[in-house]
Amino acid sequence: MIEVKNVTKAFDGKTVLHDVSCTFDTGKTNLIIGQSGSGKTVLMKSIVGLVRPDVGHIFFDGRDRLTMSGKQIKELRKEIGMLFQGSALFDSETVMANVMFPLVMFSDMSHAEMVDRANFCLERVNLKGQGNKYPSEISGGMQKRVAIARAIALNPKYLFCDEPNSGLDPKTSILIDELLSDITHEYNITTIINTHDMNSVLGIGENIVFLNRGHVDWIGNMDQLASSTNESLIDFVFATKLFREVRDYQLAHRN
Amino acid sequence: MYSVFNYFFMFVTKTFKAIGRYCLFMKSVISVPDKWKVFFRRTGSEIYKLGIDSIPLVVIISLFIGAVITIQMQINIESPIIPAYAVGLATRDIVLLEFSSSILCLILAGKVGSSIASEIGTMRVTEQIDALDIMGVNSANYLVFPKVIGFLIYIPVLCVMSMFTSIVGGWIIAQFTDIISVSRYVYGLQAFFTEWYVWYGLIKCLVFSVIITTVASFEGYYVDGGSIEVGKASTRAVVNSSILILLFDVILTKLLLQ
Structure with a gap:
């Protein structure tokens, strides 16, 4: 399990993450979603260690990464796998x-x-x-x-995926999502996926953190999305006509 | 007046920042490799890429420059009071003292430096360096140290090869034209030979090889942006390493020859 506690990060005086706190569970596909510029990538980079937060704590199964020695960080990194947006092969x-x-x-x-x-x-x-x-x-x-x-x-104990579906066709995207979900459950990994893809959100979002202008605006899962009353979240996730119809159907079906 | 002062102040600040960053970068580069086996394998590969691949360029340039130096020496020092063998002597000393070390390294800064900067810069913009860091690999050490050691090992070979080929270039001119006889050219090559000049050239090459590989790697490693920035980093690598080579040429000449 990864716990992010009160993380704040600013670049050149502009605060990108405001007191962010959230938990990413082991054995689940945890998604970070939000509009461009909402701080998703900075949050993920802060967790993996590519960016150092100004304030806060990041616990990997109880171990605070921000107070670890260089040697401990090196050991921790061996427990981390990361899938980059451009694959980075x-x-x-x-x-x-x-x-x-x-x-x-x-x-x-x-x-x-x-x-x-x-x-x-x-x-x-x-x-x-x-x-x-x-x-x-x-x-x-x-x-x-x-x-x-x-x-x-x-x-790895922790798997990070930065927009794994970017640049892929819908069918391949679903294959990648299914693969990530299967691997997460099979090996009991703490998987964190940073995504824009609403198919992923609705398909594998077992734990979803919605970031809005650097704040955690909503936390839930794919089953709770449709019934959420958070307008920013609804506007973001159900932005297209098709997704709005899906939401209406889900709500009607549930009732 | 204010703007000139301001510009100068900014330039000085930027230069000191870059020097500080370079020192920190070198601290990461010069550390114990994560796996020696991988380090030796990569060093071998770099010797091939940076050194052996440069042989055709070194041979062609040295051959022609040696020939040109011989022709120009003959034209410029043609005098009844200067012996004809002075052409061979001057060609040899120019080659040993300056061409096969400083000029050769300036040329290699263009070939090897731009290649290193663009390779590492591309790895940076395609997140390959981030991937190494995330895995817990010391990316600066993994990528740069084998290049520094590989080129350091091979540069003396290129330097000696350049010395030999340049002199052969002059010999070809003597053999196939009538500007100087071969016997006088060869006598000039042997006359008043100072062995230290060869060592001086080799020492300069070793220093310059470190400048080329580290400056180019530094420029590539800190690329921020996309493909245009990689191109700019490649240009900066060549320009900065060339300037440093010239600066260290003066310092080493003062230290080693006086």
Whole structure:
């Protein structure tokens, strides 16, 4: 479980996160949603350690990341997997080398064991037999799946995904969402997904944190979304006609 | 007047900030690698990419510059009181003292420096460096240290290769034109030879190789933005490393030759 307590962050005098507090549960797909500029990325970067909050605490299963020593942070990072918006695969390495990278750097496995583990991870994301290709030779959706395989190679306790569906077609987006949800439940990972994709919100949002202008405006899950009375949230999530109709249907169906 | 002072003050502040940032960057670079096996593998790969790949450029440029120096020496020092072998002697000393170290490294700053800055800069903008940091890898050390060591190991080879090829370039001119006889050129090459000049050139190359790799890596590592910024970083890498090479050329010449 990851707990964010009273986190505030400002850049050049402009406060981006205002006293943000929320909890991300283990074994659930936790979503951070909000409009562009609402502070989603800064919150995620603050949690993973790419940005240092000005005030507040971030607890990883009770361990405050902001008071850890350099060595403790390094150890913590080995428990973290991250899927970047652009996949962030190493261009000069093959798919197999990319997935093996964390194993090479941080495990004491033999080469054969590393190859086995990498093959297992690739198989888990339905990319069996693609190991010899380079990232430039595979599609965007496949790159995302390779990035997921790399992120889970070391059996992380925490998985962070920054807009995993950006640039993907709806069908591939659903595949990625299902994969992330399955992996989260299968390995009991604390997964945090930063997303704009309303299909993801309505499909895998087991715990949703809605950020509005740097404040936590709503916390709930996908089943509570339709009945929420938070206008900012409703305007954001059910922005299109189709989604409004979905909401009306859900409310009518529930009643 | 105020604006000139203001501009100067800002320039000085910016320069000191950059120097401070460079020192912190180098502190991260020069640390114990996470895995020695990976470090040695990457160093080997960098020797190939930065060093061996530069051989054709070094050979071609050295060959032609050696030939040109010989022709120009013959034209400029043609005098009844100067012996003909002075052409070979002057060609040798120019090559050993300046061309195969400083000028060669200025050329390599263009090739190797821009390549390093754009490679690392692209990794920064595509979040590959963030990915390394998140995994707990010291990204500066992982990416830059093998480049510094790899180029440091290979630059003496390129320097000696350049010295040899330049002199061969002059020899070709002597062989195939009538501006100087081969025997006088070769006699000039051997006359009043100072071995220290070779060591002086090699020492300069070692220092310059560190400047090229670290300045280019520094520019690439701190790219902020997109592809245009990567291009700008690449240009800054070449310009800044060239200026530093010239500055250190003066300092090393003063220290090593006087």
